[in-house]
Amino acid sequence: MRDVSIIGIGQTPVGEHWERSLKELAGDAIQAAIKDAQIERVDVLYVGNMCSGTLNGQEHLGALISDWVGLRGVEAVKIEAACGSGAAALRLGYVAVAGELADFVVVAGVEKMTDRPGEQVTAALAMASDGDFEAQNGLSFVALNALLMRRYMHEYGVPHRDFAPFAINAHKNAIGNPCALFPHAVTAEDFCAAKMIADPVNLLDSSPVCDGAAAVVLCPTEIARQFNARPVRIRASSAATDTIALHDRRDLLGLEGASLSASKAYGQAKVTPKDIDLFELHDAFTIMSVLSLEACGFAERGRGVRLGTQGDIAIGGQIPITTMGGLKARGHPVGATGIYQVIEVALQLREQAGANQVRNARLGMAQNIGGSGATVVTTILEAVE
Amino acid sequence: MRDVSIIGIGQTPVGEHWERSLKELAGDAIQAAIKDAQIERVDVLYVGNMCSGTLNGQEHLGALISDWVGLRGVEAVKIEAACGSGAAALRLGYVAVAGELADFVVVAGVEKMTDRPGEQVTAALAMASDGDFEAQNGLSFVALNALLMRRYMHEYGVPHRDFAPFAINAHKNAIGNPCALFPHAVTAEDFCAAKMIADPVNLLDSSPVCDGAAAVVLCPTEIARQFNARPVRIRASSAATDTIALHDRRDLLGLEGASLSASKAYGQAKVTPKDIDLFELHDAFTIMSVLSLEACGFAERGRGVRLGTQGDIAIGGQIPITTMGGLKARGHPVGATGIYQVIEVALQLREQAGANQVRNARLGMAQNIGGSGATVVTTILEAVE
Numbered sequence: 001m002r003d004v005s006i007i008g009i010g011q012t013p014v015g016e017h018w019e020r021s022l023k024e025l026a027g028d029a030i031q032a033a034i035k036d037a038q039i040e041r042v043d044v045l046y047v048g049n050m051c052s053g054t055l056n057g058q059e060h061l062g063a064l065i066s067d068w069v070g071l072r073g074v075e076a077v078k079i080e081a082a083c084g085s086g087a088a089a090l091r092l093g094y095v096a097v098a099g100e101l102a103d104f105v106v107v108a109g110v111e112k113m114t115d116r117p118g119e120q121v122t123a124a125l126a127m128a129s130d131g132d133f134e135a136q137n138g139l140s141f142v143a144l145n146a147l148l149m150r151r152y153m154h155e156y157g158v159p160h161r162d163f164a165p166f167a168i169n170a171h172k173n174a175i176g177n178p179c180a181l182f183p184h185a186v187t188a189e190d191f192c193a194a195k196m197i198a199d200p201v202n203l204l205d206s207s208p209v210c211d212g213a214a215a216v217v218l219c220p221t222e223i224a225r226q227f228n229a230r231p232v233r234i235r236a237s238s239a240a241t242d243t244i245a246l247h248d249r250r251d252l253l254g255l256e257g258a259s260l261s262a263s264k265a266y267g268q269a270k271v272t273p274k275d276i277d278l279f280e281l282h283d284a285f286t287i288m289s290v291l292s293l294e295a296c297g298f299a300e301r302g303r304g305v306r307l308g309t310q311g312d313i314a315i316g317g318q319i320p321i322t323t324m325g326g327l328k329a330r331g332h333p334v335g336a337t338g339i340y341q342v343i344e345v346a347l348q349l350r351e352q353a354g355a356n357q358v359r360n361a362r363l364g365m366a367q368n369i370g371g372s373g374a375t376v377v378t379t380i381l382e383a384v385e
Numbered sequence: 386m387r388d389v390s391i392i393g394i395g396q397t398p399v400g401e402h403w404e405r406s407l408k409e410l411a412g413d414a415i416q417a418a419i420k421d422a423q424i425e426r427v428d429v430l431y432v433g434n435m436c437s438g439t440l441n442g443q444e445h446l447g448a449l450i451s452d453w454v455g456l457r458g459v460e461a462v463k464i465e466a467a468c469g470s471g472a473a474a475l476r477l478g479y480v481a482v483a484g485e486l487a488d489f490v491v492v493a494g495v496e497k498m499t500d501r502p503g504e505q506v507t508a509a510l511a512m513a514s515d516g517d518f519e520a521q522n523g524l525s526f527v528a529l530n531a532l533l534m535r536r537y538m539h540e541y542g543v544p545h546r547d548f549a550p551f552a553i554n555a556h557k558n559a560i561g562n563p564c565a566l567f568p569h570a571v572t573a574e575d576f577c578a579a580k581m582i583a584d585p586v587n588l589l590d591s592s593p594v595c596d597g598a599a600a601v602v603l604c605p606t607e608i609a610r611q612f613n614a615r616p617v618r619i620r621a622s623s624a625a626t627d628t629i630a631l632h633d634r635r636d637l638l639g640l641e642g643a644s645l646s647a648s649k650a651y652g653q654a655k656v657t658p659k660d661i662d663l664f665e666l667h668d669a670f671t672i673m674s675v676l677s678l679e680a681c682g683f684a685e686r687g688r689g690v691r692l693g694t695q696g697d698i699a700i701g702g703q704i705p706i707t708t709m710g711g712l713k714a715r716g717h718p719v720g721a722t723g724i725y726q727v728i729e730v731a732l733q734l735r736e737q738a739g740a741n742q743v744r745n746a747r748l749g750m751a752q753n754i755g756g757s758g759a760t761v762v763t764t765i766l767e768a769v770e
Contacts (some may be wrong), residue, residue, distance in 0.1 A: 001483070001488070009456055020516070021559065026586055040555070051438070051444075051510070053436070053438040053439045054438045054439055056516070057508075057512060058464065058512050058516040059435055059465055059467055059512040059515055060465070060512065060513045060629060060755055060756055060759065060760065062466055062473075062626065062760060063464070063466070063467070063626045063627070063629045063755065063756060063759035063760045064515065064516075064628050064629045064759075067626065067627075067628045067629050067630075067633070067759070070627075072626065072628060073626055073627065073641070073642070073645055074625075074626060074628065075623075075624040075625060076463055076466075076478075076624075076626050076760070077465065077466045077473045077476075077477075077624070077760070078464070078466065079450070079462055079463070079464060079465075079467040080444055080445070080446070080447075080462065080463040080464075080465055081445065081447050081449055081461075081462045081463065082444055082445040082448070088447075088462045088601075091400065091462075092462075092477060092480075094483050095477075095480060095484060095486045095503075096480050096484070098483070098484060098486060099386070099480060099483060099484010099485060099486050100386055100484060101386070101483060101484050101672065103482045123442075124438070127438055127442060127443055127444040128444055128445045130443075130449065131441070131442050131449075136440070202768065209554075213728070238460075239450065239460040239461075239462070240452050240458055240459075240460060241448045241459060241460065241461050242452075242457065242458065243446070243452045243457060244419060244445060244448045244449045244452050246454075246478075248452070256458070257458070260587045261460055278447040314631055319626040325468070346690065358547075370445055370448065371448060373443055374448035374449075375445065375447060375461070375462070385426055
C-alpha cells in the first residue's frame with residue numbers, strides 16, 4: 001500500500017447558484033483543483049453527490065462531468081452515501097491510489113439544491129433515512145435530529161441555550177472564509193430567538209440548503225512534491241456504518257458509526273484524539289456536533305456540550321472545530337460537504353487559512369456523516385514535512 | 386497488486402417483484418452469494434444502483450442494505466453509473482481487493498423499476514443521457530438507440546430484419562435460465578411483426594423494464610479455494626467513458642468507450658478477442674449488441690450484424706453471446722445487470738450453466754454499458770485451475 005497525498009484543492013463559493021448548472025459548478029471546482037495540482041494527467045474521477053436524480057433530473061454524473069471538464073475517456077463514477085457522499089468518494093480515491101490502481105485521482109463533490117421548492121428538498125434529503133419506517137411516517141431530517149437533541153437534553157439535563165456556542169463559533173469563523181454562505185456573526189440572543197423548525201431544533205441549530213462544489217487531486221506521496229510544494233498527506237481514511245433507522249440503535253446517543261470510523265482512523269494513523277489539532281466535524285445540526293465530539297473521544301458522554309460553553313471549540317481552543325464556518329455557516333451542499341471539509345483541513349495544514357489559521361496545525365481530522373449517523377467517513381490529514 | 390477472484394454468486398429471478406422491496410431483493414441476492422462463498426466476514430459492501438432515488442424514494446443504499454442483511458457497521462456505499470452501475474460497483478470491489486485495502490468484498494446490484502408507471506421509468510432512465518441537450522429535448526433512451534440503429538442501417542445498407550437473430554438467440558438461451566424474465570422462444574416472424582417503439586427500434590429490439598438483484602463475493606485468489614472449490618479469477622477489470630451526448634461523438638457508430646474499455650482489458654489480461662470463449666454484452670437494444678461486437682474487435686465495422694445472421698453468436702458458435710438470455714430475455718434491472726452478466730460468465734466457467742453450457746469455456750468477458758455508450762466497464766474472467 002502506498003502513502004497518499006492531496007496535491008490540489010478547488011472549491012466554488014457556497015451559495016444559491018441559479019446561474020450555474022450542476023456540471024458547471026463541478027467543473028469549476030475540478031478545474032481549480034487540477035490547476036492547483038499542476039498535473040497533466042487524470043486517471044480516475046470520482047464524484048460524490050446525493051440528490052442529482054431527484055433535484056436536478058440528472059444521473060450518470062461520472063460520464064457527464066468527465067466529458068464537461070475535458071477528461072473524455074477517463075474512468076468516472078458517482079458515489080452516493082447521503083450527506084456523506086463527498087468523503088465516501090474521497091475514500092474510494094484513497095483506495096485507488098493507495099492500492100496502486102491509479103496515480104492521479106480527482107475526487108469531486110457537488111450538490112445543487114436551490115432550484116427546487118423547499119418541500120421537494122426536504123423530501124429528497126429524507127431519502128437518507130429509512131424510507132419504510134422513518135420518511136414514510138413523516139420524519140424529516142430535522143425531525144430526526146430533533147429526537148436526538150430532545151433525548152440528549154433530557155438525558156443530561158442540558159438546556160437548549162447551551163448549544164448556542166456551536167452556531168456562534170461556526171458563524172464567527174465563516175467571516176474569514178470567502179467561500180462561506182453566511183459570513184456574518186450571530187449572538188446567543190439571536191440563537192435563543194431563532195425561528196423554531198422542529199422543536200427543539202431551531203433555525204440556528206440547522207445547516208442551510210445551498211449549492212456548491214469542491215474537488216481535490218490525489219497522488220502517491222512519494223511524487224507529491226513534484227506537483228505541489230505543500231502536499232497534505234492522508235494519514236488515515238476509514239468508513240463505517242450504523243443502522244439506518246434511529247429506532248434500531250443499541251445506544252441512541254452513542255453514534256456508534258462515528259466512534260467505529262474514528263477509532264479505525266486513529267488506529268491507522270497511530271494517534272489519539274489528543275494529537276488532533278483541528279476537527280472539521282459534521283455540524284449539520286448542533287446536536288450532531290456534540291454527539292460527534294463525544295463519539296470521537298474529545299469529550300466524555302454528556303459533556304460534549306461543555307466544549308462549546310467553555311470555548312474549547314474556538315480557533316486557539318483545545319479542539320478547534322468548523323474553523324472555516326462548518327456546515328452551519330460555510331454551508332452544506334450535501335454531496336460536496338465532505339470535500340469542503342477536507343479542503344479546509346488542507347488549507348489549515350498548508351497555513352493558508354488566513355485570519356482563521358490554527359497555529360501550528362500539523363494534524364487535522366475531517367468527519368463526514370450520511371443520514372443520522374448511518375454512514376461515517378473519517379479522514380486524518382497531516383502536513384508533509 | 387493482488388490477483389482477485391469471485392468466490393460466491395447469488396441472484397434473484399428477474400421479474401415484477403411487487404411483493405419484495407428494494408432492500409429485500411438486494412438482501413436475497415447478498416445472502417445467497419455469502420452462502421455460496423461460505424465466508425464469515427465481510428469487509429466492504431458496494432451497491433450498484435441507478436434509480437432508487439427517483440423510483441423508490443430511497444437513497445443511502447449502502448447503509449440501508451448493509452443494515453438489512455446483518456452487516457451492521459461494515460463500510461458500504463452506493464455506486465451509480467446509469468445502466469453500468471453494477472459493473473462499476475464490481476470494478477471498485479476489484480480495486481479494493483487488488484489494492485489490499487480489503488479481503489472480502491460483497492458487490493451487489495439492485496434495481497426495482499416496476500412499482501412506477503411506465504412514463505416515470507422512461508423519465509428516470511433518460512437521466513442517463515445529457516439532461517441539457519438530450520432528455521430536455523424529448524429524447525428517451527429508446528429514441529437515442531433508434532438514432533444509432535437508423536444510422537447503422539443507412540451507413541451499411543442493413544435491413545431491420547437482420548437484427549432479428551440477436552433477439553431470437555437471447556430468448557432461446559433464456560429458456561435454460563431459471564432466473565430469466567422471458568424464458569420463451571421468439572421467431573423471425575415475431576421480430577418483424579413486433580410493435581414499433583421508436584422507429585426503427587421495436588419491442589423485440591428492446592430489453593424490458595423489470596426488478597432484480599444480483600451479488601458476488603470477491604477475495605484474493607491466493608485464498609479463494611479455502612472458500613469455494615471453483616473460484617473464478619478476474620483476469621481484467623477496466624472502465625472508460627465517452628461523451629455523454631451522442632451528438633458530441635467523433636464517430637457515432639464507433640462506440641469509443643467500449644473499444645477503449647475493451648482494449649484496456651485485453652491488455653491487462655494479455656489476450657485478444659480470439660481468446661474469449663463467450664461474451665456477455667450489453668444488449669439493451671439489438672443495435673447495442675452489434676456496435677459492442679464491432680467495438681470490441683469481434684467483427685469489422687459494419688459487419689457485426691453478420692455474426693447474428695451467420696449463427697456465430699449462438700452457444701456452440703464462434704463467439705456465444707447472451708448465453709443466459711442477456712438483457713433482452715433474462716431482463717435488464719438496470720443497476721443489477723452488470724452483476725447478472727458476471728454471474729452468468731461465472732456459471733459458464735464453473736460449468737454450471739446446464740443446457741446452456743458453452744463447452745470448454747475458459748475465458749469469458751462481460752461488458753456493462755451506461756447511457757448510450759458513455760460509461761463502459763469490461764471484465765474478463767477465467768476459471769481457476
